[in-house]
Amino acid sequence: MADTLNFDLVSPERSLASFEATAVQIPGSEGDMTAMANHEPVLTTLRPGVLSVSASGGVSEYVVTGGFAEVTAQGVTVIAERAMAKADVNQEDMDGIIAGAAEAVEKASEAAQEAARKVQSDLAVLAAALGLNAG
């Protein structure tokens, strides 16, 4: 029985990572989950957060701001709206993302208001976790 799974991380603009991993921690919108090999097939949306992938070579971390993840027994595919390596995220990027979220809250219709606010608060938590200023 294989104890690794294929991990793929794709964003609209490029494919960021694709390798064999042992465990993937996913910031799901309903809470974090860790997927390992032979996980039951799950489809979940993402909240802004840190995606942490353990592989034989160590742990790599990525910041994602939304999208969804597809977990199957063979692998995990994270389809992120925006994703970057955790080390590459700087204050400027964060400011841009947070400003975008604030704008989304303003523009959001009544029904979408709550979801937009949730994204905003998740972003603030994320920024704090990264040691950045949440603006």
Next chain:
Amino acid sequence: MPNLSDLKNRIASVKSTRKITKAMQMVASAKLRRAQDAAQAGRPYAERFNAVMVGLAASVGASKGGPKLLTGTGSDQTQLLVVMTAERGLCGGFNSNIVKLARIAAKQLLAEGKTVKILTIGKKGRESLKREFGAFLVDHVDLSDVKRVGYDNASEIAQNVLHRFDAGEFDVAKIFYSEFGSIVNQIPTELQVIPAKFEAATDEGTVYDYEPSEEGILADLLPRSVATQIFTALLENAASEQGARMSAMDNATRNAGEMIDKLTIQYNRSRQAKITNELIEIISGAEAL
């Protein structure tokens, strides 16, 4: 017969035109490579996204009361045509082919008694549609300051379209863009994005757990799917534009070369004729003595 200095000027001007078209061709080919890379890099995302959407739509879409983005508003009375063209000209038939396709579609819809609204992306499309369909243009997205289209641009356009949909401004949205076949072959394409149409699901056999609910995920993903489709279209369009410009400029360079050859022959002939004339005059002058 045109005089010699005129011909000489003409040749010089065609030569400089050839230099310009040659340079434009080289610039376009460099940009094409970049645009193609971008389109390539965006493909995995779009493919994965679609695969998931197909599965989801198949399981949820069948039931009534699914999200409007998937099932439609139940009418197709008002149609929004999103016409994507380039910001610049000099790229052969690229812009006019897209506009032509959109125009035919708009005319047909009007003939069927439907209401047509047009949203243009790219200056060229707006210019050519303004004359005929000026009254139907509802908005215009200017990308002339954007050097490289990113997902953010697509996302913004999608927001714009979705807001209009939520406000009940239209029932069906279609995008018009050009698919990149090859450098010499760009295919003007019409694609319906709202309500979303997914190809029949291939039986995958994987049953997923959904978190949150199936409907929740679908509601979250459908707007993104619109953005993804627009993004893919923008990338294809960018590659097509450069491809079209490259082949158009290649043709122009070749034509300029031919013209220079022709003019040079004409110039040489006139010069020879002039010399011959002068000789005849001298000889006949000498004979007369």
